[in-house]
Amino acid sequence: MEYFDDKSDKATVNLEYQNRRYIYRMSKRIFDFVASLLGLIILSPLFLIVAVMIKIEDPKGPVFYSQIRLGKNKKSFKMFKFRSMIVDADSHLKELLKQNEIEGAMFKMKNDPRVTRVGQFIRKYSIDELPQLVNVLLGQMSLVGPRPPLPREVAKYTDHDMQRLTVKPGCTGLWQVSGRNDVGFDEMVSLDLKYISKRSISFDLYVMIKTVGIFFVPNGAY
Known part of the structure; x- marks a missing residue:
C-alpha cells in the first residue's frame, strides 16, 4: 500500500499496514532461513574457488570483508562480502569522494582504482555479495529488500529516504x-519504497x- 503526494510525487510507505502483515513476515523469515542455509551448502564449492582466487592475487590479505551497515530501524550490524578491493581501501575513500558518479547519499565510481582484478570479476557477476547469506541466516538481512546503507549515508538521508x-x-x-x-540514488529510493x-x-x-x-547476464554492477 502506498500513496503519492500531489506536490512531491513521492511514495510514502503505509507503516500501519506493513506492521500488521504478520503472516507474510513470518513466512518470509522461514523462507529466508531455509533458503540461505541451503544456499551456503550448495554454493560452498564456489566459495572455496573464490577464496583461492583472492588468496592467489593477494596471499596476505583476508578473503572476506566486513563493514558496519544499518538495517531495520537503523540497527547496526556487520555485513559480510568477499573482499574485492585492496586491504586498506577504506583509508583511500576520502581521496575519491570528489569523483563520485552518483548524486545523493551514496558513493559509486565505475573505475575505482581500489578494486582488484579478482574483485572486478566477482563484482561484475555479483559473486562478492554471496557471503551475505550468513547475514540472512542470522536474521540481520533478508534475501530480498532495500540495500543496507552505511552510517555516513544515512546521516544525509531526508525523512523520505529514511523509509527505506x-x-x-x-x-x-x-x-x-x-x-x-x-x-x-533518488531512483533507488523510489524502487525500494515501491518494493516495501x-x-x-x-x-x-x-x-x-x-x-x-x-x-x-550482468546488468551494470561494478
Whole structure:
C-alpha cells in the first residue's frame, strides 16, 4: 500500500499496514532461513574457488570483508562480502569522494582504482555479495529488500529516504535488478519504497528469479 503526494510525487510507505502483515513476515523469515542455509551448502564449492582466487592475487590479505551497515530501524550490524578491493581501501575513500558518479547519499565510481582484478570479476557477476547469506541466516538481512546503507549515508538521508529503513535490508532488491549502478540514488529510493509497499511472497520470488538471471547476464554492477 502506498500513496503519492500531489506536490512531491513521492511514495510514502503505509507503516500501519506493513506492521500488521504478520503472516507474510513470518513466512518470509522461514523462507529466508531455509533458503540461505541451503544456499551456503550448495554454493560452498564456489566459495572455496573464490577464496583461492583472492588468496592467489593477494596471499596476505583476508578473503572476506566486513563493514558496519544499518538495517531495520537503523540497527547496526556487520555485513559480510568477499573482499574485492585492496586491504586498506577504506583509508583511500576520502581521496575519491570528489569523483563520485552518483548524486545523493551514496558513493559509486565505475573505475575505482581500489578494486582488484579478482574483485572486478566477482563484482561484475555479483559473486562478492554471496557471503551475505550468513547475514540472512542470522536474521540481520533478508534475501530480498532495500540495500543496507552505511552510517555516513544515512546521516544525509531526508525523512523520505529514511523509509527505506522500515524493513530488513536485502541481498537483492528492485534496485539491483533494475540497472543497479546505472540507477541514481533518488531512483533507488523510489524502487525500494515501491518494493516495501508491494512486497509479497510472489513479488519476492520475481525479484530472486531476476537476480539469478543477472549472474549470467550482468546488468551494470561494478
